[in-house]
Amino acid sequence: MAGLRELKKLQVRHDILSAASDLFAERGFEDVTVEEVAEAAGVSKKTVFNYFPAKEDLVFSRFDERENELIAAVRHRPAGTSVLDSFRASALAYCDQLADAGPGTQRGRVFTLIEQSPVLARRWHQLRNHYLEVLAGELAADAGVDPDDPLPWAIAAALLGAERSIRRAGGSRLREGADPARLAEWLRPQVNRIYDQLAAGLADYP
Structure with a gap:
């Protein structure tokens, strides 16, 4: 029974996020109320706040795993792999994800909002x-x-800055209607160019 309850909670969470995403994409974040999200999801306003304490969480809940991803890139990188190469691999994986993406993807919607x-x-x-x-x-x-x-701190800022520049380049072109497969093909050498430049200063860092 506990398993069924958890599945139901996940479904409710999904329904709320889906309703919010559609409404925000159609009318913008500020012009949509939590009451309207609740109505579209078929739940009460109280239920929405039980899952998402603030209205902004309806947007940023998709970043819940981001902190764990950063930790894993350092703690769980393969033996003999530098932190720089761990982040390079993550950026190249992002390019692979782009190949299956489109301008209406959730990530693209979030950054537009x-x-x-x-x-x-x-x-x-x-x-x-x-x-x-x-x-x-x-x-x-x-x-x-x-x-x-x-x-x-300086190295963290450099790594996050590189990642941000890559995702910005990919996301902006995707929202402008670029073909995802061609975009990924263009972005991969840009990723390597960026990390090759960083390698000159960070290659010896653990």
Whole structure:
């Protein structure tokens, strides 16, 4: 029975997110109320808030795994693989995902909403600062240095900046209607060009 309850919760969560995504894409984040999301999902407003404490969470819940991904890129990288190469592999995997994507994908919708909404832009800025702190902490622990050492923070900023530039290049072209397969083919050498440039300074970093 517990398994069925969990499946039902997952379905309700999915229905709420799907309804919110469609409404936000149609009318924008600010012009949609939580009540309207609840009605479209067939649940009460209270149920929406039980799953998503703030309206912004209806957008940013899709980033729930981001922190774990950053941690895994450092802690669980294959033996003998540098942090730089771990992030390069992740960026190349993103290119592979693009090949199966399209301008209406959820990730593309999210960043379009962020660009259009000051509220979401502020939340995204806070999240990016949080990701920087998480990654810098992981790099410091991995290298066995003090968490306040500025070098891991600088390297974390460089890695996240490279990743952001790659996803920005891919996402913006995807939203403009670029063919996903051709876009992925174009982006792969850009990824290698970026990480080759970083390698000059970071190749010896753990």
